[in-house]
Amino acid sequence: MTSYTVSIEPIGVDIQCRDDQAVLDACLREGIWLPHACTHGTCGTCKAEILDGEVDFGDASPYALLESERAEGAALICVAKPRSDVTIEGDVDAEEGVDVHPVRDYSGMIESVSDVTPTVRRVIIAVDEPVAFNPGQYVLLRTPSGDERPYSIASTPQDSSRIELHIKLSEGGLCTAGWVFKNLAGGDRVAFSGPYGRFSFRPLREEPMLLLAGGTGLAPMKSMIRHIAETGAEHEVVLYHGVATVEELYDREWFAELDAEHDWFSYRPAVSREEWQGRTGRVPTLLAQDYPKAAGNVAYICGSPSMVADTMKALMNARLFPRNIYREDFFDSADRANGNNVVRSPLIKR
Ligand SMILES: Cc1cc2nc3c(=O)[nH]c(=O)nc-3n(C[C@H](O)[C@H](O)[C@H](O)COP(=O)(O)OP(=O)(O)OC[C@H]3O[C@@H](n4cnc5c(N)ncnc54)[C@H](O)[C@@H]3O)c2cc1C
Numbered sequence: 244m245t246s247y248t249v250s251i252e253p254i255g256v257d258i259q260c261r262d263d264q265a266v267l268d269a270c271l272r273e274g275i276w277l278p279h280a281c282t283h284g285t286c287g288t289c290k291a292e293i294l295d296g297e298v299d300f301g302d303a304s305p306y307a308l309l310e311s312e313r314a315e316g317a318a319l320i321c322v323a324k325p326r327s328d329v330t331i332e333g334d335v336d337a338e339e340g341v342d343v344h345p346v347r348d349y350s351g352m353i354e355s356v357s358d359v360t361p362t363v364r365r366v367i368i369a370v371d372e373p374v375a376f377n378p379g380q381y382v383l384l385r386t387p388s389g390d391e392r393p394y395s396i397a398s399t400p401q402d403s404s405r406i407e408l409h410i411k412l413s414e415g416g417l418c419t420a421g422w423v424f425k426n427l428a429g430g431d432r433v434a435f436s437g438p439y440g441r442f443s444f445r446p447l448r449e450e451p452m453l454l455l456a457g458g459t460g461l462a463p464m465k466s467m468i469r470h471i472a473e474t475g476a477e478h479e480v481v482l483y484h485g486v487a488t489v490e491e492l493y494d495r496e497w498f499a500e501l502d503a504e505h506d507w508f509s510y511r512p513a514v515s516r517e518e519w520q521g522r523t524g525r526v527p528t529l530l531a532q533d534y535p536k537a538a539g540n541v542a543y544i545c546g547s548p549s550m551v552a553d554t555m556k557a558l559m560n561a562r563l564f565p566r567n568i569y570r571e572d573f574f575d576s577a578d579r580a581n582g583n584n585v586v587r588s589p590l591i592k593r
């Protein structure tokens with residue numbers, strides 16, 4: 244194994260990166276926070292210019308990194324590995340009030356695996372040592388085959404002995420159908436790394452928070468809401484949770500109770516494909532009804548790429564613009580293969 248020097252401009256910092264390691268991974272482990280979202284070569288957020296030296300471009304989606312961009316010296320550093328000493332131009336991303344937690348490897352034991360809906364499992368990992376993260380961030384869970392999959396953390400940094408994940412079954416999926424929904428059980432040892440992502444609670448933003456979740460996009464929202472409740476941070480929060488059928492509305496009692504107990508929190512569950520006692524419709528539709536004007540709020544959207552895209556549109560129609568919107572797209576291997584969800588606007592926060 245060879246190690247190369249990666250120089251990061253314009254900050255002029257040199258770090259070491261192994262030839263089997265992605266450049267972004269080496270940076271994040273040194274606490275150098277460069278823009279990234281999916282960490283799987285799918286979204287294009289981590290695109291950086293290679294000013295000098297050679298890289299192996301890795302498994303970059305051709306939709307996220309065009310052939311012409313490659314030829315001009317750009318790379319997706321979440322999958323690019325050094326083949327010589329390299330210099331990159333990186334948009335080092337520090338934001339006031341958002342802590343930087345260097346990425347680390349962690350291990351733990353499965354404390355429980357429970358069905359919260361017919362297609363969603365809550366996985367609790369008792370961690371060997373506390374995991375430092377910002378509410379909203381995610382981990383890369385290592386599967387028995389050695390592949391990694393991103394999952395948002397639903398627990399809070401205050402609960403340092405365990406992390407909670409909400410995992411939805413993907414038919415034919417390697418991690419879910421092939422492991423989590425097949426034979427993962429209490430007592431199993433697991434490994435993961437983290438924390439990753441820029442989708443996290445912004446404590447210094449004082450505007451009312453609109454949390455817009457589809458399916459297991461609820462996980463990072465639960466982390467943020469619990470964090471606010473546990474720390475007594477003063478934020479007004481409205482949570483929309485959109486699902487197709489009532490049985491998919493998990494953790495409903497917990498959120499309803501919190502809503503009943505606190506003025507700062509409002510819970511708005513939404514079911515799109517069947518009538519029930521509550522509101523029927525997709526999150527973007529209900530949002531448009533409730534917020535003809537959304538300016539003055541800060542929004543966090545998380546769910547499937549199509550849910551995120553439609554909700555973005557609804558917010559922008561309601562005059563809430565990208566600088567006030569944070570998003571996490573739950574890309575999977577199918578999105579990677581068909582490339583229809585690359586976000587091209589640098590204005591959109593991830
Ligand atoms: C930042 C982030 C956070 C996430 N957080 C969560 C979370 O908290 N909870 C959650 O449930 N999910 C989350 N996801 C999604 C999750 O990481 C996985 O993508 C999902 O669980 C599927 O993993 P899998 O290995 O089971 O499926 P995969 O093996 O990755 O396959 C997914 C689907 O694509 C199909 N497929 C595989 N390869 C191809 C191909 N080449 N062409 C076409 N189709 C293909 C499969 O048949 C399957 O239907 C997150 C994703 C991201 C990017």
Ligand code: FES
Pocket residue numbers: 278279280281282283284285286287288289290307319320321322
């Ligand atoms: S973070 Fe590199 S392509 Fe998404």
